[in-house]
Amino acid sequence: MSDETDQPAAAGQLEALFSVLADEQHKLAEFQRKMSEASTVVDSPNRMVSATFDGRGELVKLTFNNTRYRTMSAAELATTLMDTIKRGRAAAFSQIDQLAGREVLPGIDFGQLAAGNLDLNEVVGTIMTSAIDLPGIAKAVKRETGRTDG
Numbered sequence: 310m311s312d313e314t315d316q317p318a319a320a321g322q323l324e325a326l327f328s329v330l331a332d333e334q335h336k337l338a339e340f341q342r343k344m345s346e347a348s349t350v351v352d353s354p355n356r357m358v359s360a361t362f363d364g365r366g367e368l369v370k371l372t373f374n375n376t377r378y379r380t381m382s383a384a385e386l387a388t389t390l391m392d393t394i395k396r397g398r399a400a401a402f403s404q405i406d407q408l409a410g411r412e413v414l415p416g417i418d419f420g421q422l423a424a425g426n427l428d429l430n431e432v433v434g435t436i437m438t439s440a441i442d443l444p445g446i447a448k449a450v451k452r453e454t455g456r457t458d459g
Contacts, residue, residue: 336409343408351397353389360393362401364408368394 347364357377361370371390378386403418416435421427 340409344405347401347404347408349397349401349404351393351400353393355389358389358393360397362397364401364404366398366401366405368397 344364348369349362350359351362352359352374355377357373357375359370359372359374360368361372363369378389381389399421403421406418416438417427417432
């Protein structure tokens, strides 16, 4: 049976939880602002083409820097374009963790995910583990309230 002395402690923990939530919402808004301003530019190895990506990893500009493409075979040109776009998307996605100032999803490298180098079963497992990280939430609340007990 709980007594009245438990109510102020519970109220303090609830306030701390709301404070953590408000802080996370602020961080998310700042992250979204940074993403909307982000840009990644990648050149092909031969510097023939440059690809520009926005903060979401979408191709927004493709620039031919010289006329070398005119003498290339269609297959060679296609390979150059596809490889440059693939590397650019991976670079843009890897920038997401940097913009957030922490891993967006712990244990998942967005650059590797965009490049198709991660096993999707492992990604889902990592997401599920992160989603049920109750000890991590408890630690955040304890930091907010200054408590050190269990």
